[in-house]
Amino acid sequence: MAWTRVCLVDEVPPGEAFTLDVDPPVAVFNIDGEYFATAATCTHEKQSLADGYLDGDTVECPAHFARFCLRTGRALSTPARHQIQTYAVRVEGDAIYADL
Ligand code: FES
Numbered sequence: 001m002a003w004t005r006v007c008l009v010d011e012v013p014p015g016e017a018f019t020l021d022v023d024p025p026v027a028v029f030n031i032d033g034e035y036f037a038t039a040a041t042c043t044h045e046k047q048s049l050a051d052g053y054l055d056g057d058t059v060e061c062p063a064h065f066a067r068f069c070l071r072t073g074r075a076l077s078t079p080a081r082h083q084i085q086t087y088a089v090r091v092e093g094d095a096i097y098a099d100l
Contacts (some may be wrong), residue, residue: 003090003097006037012096013036017050017059026087028096029070031057036070037098044078044080 006018007075012018012030019040020026027040027050036057040050046079056059060067066080073086088099 001099006096006098007092007100009091009096015054017052017054018096019048022100024085025070026100028089028097028098029054029059031070035089035091035096037096038068038070038073039085040083042066042068042080043075043084045081047068049084 005011006020007018012028014030014032017027017029025040027038040048042049042061044066049059049061051062052059056093057070058067059070064079067076068072068084069076073083075083090097
């Protein structure tokens with residue numbers, strides 16, 4: 001595990017997500033100024049959750065609408081059965097870091 005710079009704060013406005021193109025990809029979500037980092041790929045199929053719909057602290061996959069908790073990674077609805085990885089996040093200066 002290592003703190004990795006993901007993006008600038010300005011690159012992920014409230015209600016949006018930023019994808020870091022690493023293997024596996026990581027998404028940072030901004031929920032009203034609180035940042036969450038998770039695996040970017042849905043555990044059902046290979047759809048990017050960064051393109052999903054945010055609702056509170058959950059994201060809904062745009063492909064088949066499985067929902068995940070961004071705080072715990074837990075899959076909240078089918079067709080996803082497995083949780084997504086979550087990562088600790090910290091903001092330092094104007095950048096967002098995740099413990100990957
Ligand atoms: S790819 Fe996400 S629910 Fe199917």
